[in-house]
Amino acid sequence: MTIETNITKMFGIKHPIIAAPMGPFYTHKLAVAVSEAGGLGVLSHVGLSDADPVEEMKKNMEYVVEHTDKPFGFNIRTSRMEPNSEMLCWEIPKFIMANQKIRDQCLYAITSAGSAKTLPNSPNYQKLKENSDIKHFHVAPALWLAEKCVAAGVDGLVVTGGEGGGHQSYEGVSTLVLLQQVHQKFPETPVIACGGFATGEGLAAALSLGAGAVAMGSRFIASKESEFHDTYKNVVPPAKAQDTIMATGVFGPIRLWPNEYALEHKPITSKAEKMAQEATFDVDEIAKTIRAYELAYEGNINDGAVLLGQSIGIIDSIEGVSEIIEKIVNDASASLKKAVSFIK
Numbered sequence: 113m114t115i116e117t118n119i120t121k122m123f124g125i126k127h128p129i130i131a132a133p134m135g136p137f138y139t140h141k142l143a144v145a146v147s148e149a150g151g152l153g154v155l156s157h158v159g160l161s162d163a164d165p166v167e168e169m170k171k172n173m174e175y176v177v178e179h180t181d182k183p184f185g186f187n188i189r190t191s192r193m194e195p196n197s198e199m200l201c202w203e204i205p206k207f208i209m210a211n212q213k214i215r216d217q218c219l220y221a222i223t224s225a226g227s228a229k230t231l232p233n234s235p236n237y238q239k240l241k242e243n244s245d246i247k248h249f250h251v252a253p254a255l256w257l258a259e260k261c262v263a264a265g266v267d268g269l270v271v272t273g274g275e276g277g278g279h280q281s282y283e284g285v286s287t288l289v290l291l292q293q294v295h296q297k298f299p300e301t302p303v304i305a306c307g308g309f310a311t312g313e314g315l316a317a318a319l320s321l322g323a324g325a326v327a328m329g330s331r332f333i334a335s336k337e338s339e340f341h342d343t344y345k346n347v348v349p350p351a352k353a354q355d356t357i358m359a360t361g362v363f364g365p366i367r368l369w370p371n372e373y374a375l376e377h378k379p380i381t382s383k384a385e386k387m388a389q390e391a392t393f394d395v396d397e398i399a400k401t402i403r404a405y406e407l408a409y410e411g412n413i414n415d416g417a418v419l420l421g422q423s424i425g426i427i428d429s430i431e432g433v434s435e436i437i438e439k440i441v442n443d444a445s446a447s448l449k450k451a452v453s454f455i456k
């Protein structure tokens with residue numbers, strides 16, 4: 113069973129299912145599993161402890177091509193709070209250019225959390241673009257940000273609504289409304305729908321709303337192959353959709369599981385408020401935030417930042433990636449056929 117869309121054709125993948133990037137954590141094993149299962153695996157922008165994000169990205173790319181011959185992608189968070197983002201946009205395209213196997217397989221560059229221009233402004237990326245099939249998508253969590261991405265010349269948009277896990281825009285518009293807004297304004301732009309997807313019915317809805325694929329984060333955390341700690345994974349199946357709250361993260365509003373850490377980091381409401389807060393940050397404060405991510409990754413789900421989306425309410429088991437993808441595609445197909453049967 114396959115569902116062919118503009119996105120599956122663009123990347124030469126079997127299924128319209130993409131792994132959402134989940135930095136600062138490692139997702140290279142998950143990326144291999146998703147690509148091997150016919151979706152598109154994605155490497156995250158790693159930023160744990162003293163890890164050098166550029167070197168980690170290179171190592172992760174080498175790992176992926178050693179373990180699969182299928183296409184994959186990578187994420188760079190181009191936020192002003194990411195000191196290495198420009199370096200990544202400079203070094204990683206150069207590294208891909210110099211490695212034929214990586215160049216053949218690495219077809220998807222997704223940037224997020226900052227400017228859509230940082231990657232295309234890199235001469236090394238331009239050179240890579242001329243010499244490979246790589247496509248650049250940027251995360252659009254609001255219509256005005258989608259407009260900026262299109263103006264920057266992206267190949268496509270990852271339209272991510274407020275129900276998703278991790279960082280969000282200040283607007284918090286739902287994926288349902290945002291997809292329609294973007295489709296109305298940019299009907300020809302390739303779209304990956306993100307935020308709140310975990311089932312075949314969700315994929316069917318996204319395709320009906322003009323997207324060519326869905327990207328999933330929380331669903332893949334709760335997979336056998338993901339690198340997340342078992343304690344973190346085990347939060348997901350019993351959780352209900354209402355078991356997340358908005359708090360303040362490194363880049364702005366963030367959706368978290370409501371533990372002590374989340375409750376202590378009251379939600380921020382505007383960029384001005386966030387900038388004022390950043391101005392008071394010292395090195396210790398930044399180190400404490402990085403540590404909160406590390407704690408969660410190490411399995412300390414009480415003191416760490418446990419990023420999850422509302423989709424945890426529709427995930428009831430930890431399964432293998434290929435079973436997850438097969439079920440979603442089969443259910444989406446049944447759902448779409450049923451919907452078509454309504455047309456008389």
Ligand SMILES: Cc1cc2nc3c(=O)[nH]c(=O)nc-3n(C[C@H](O)[C@H](O)[C@H](O)COP(=O)(O)O)c2cc1C
Pocket residue numbers: 132133134135136156157187189223224225251272275276277278279306307308309327328329330331419420421422423424
């Ligand atoms: C643990 C975690 C880490 C995340 N880190 C990133 C990141 O580094 N870059 C990014 O663009 N999005 C990041 N996100 C957001 C996801 O890419 C995606 O938008 C979100 O998971 C979608 O919602 P879902 O969890 O309902 O699938 C993260 C999400 C989670 C759950």
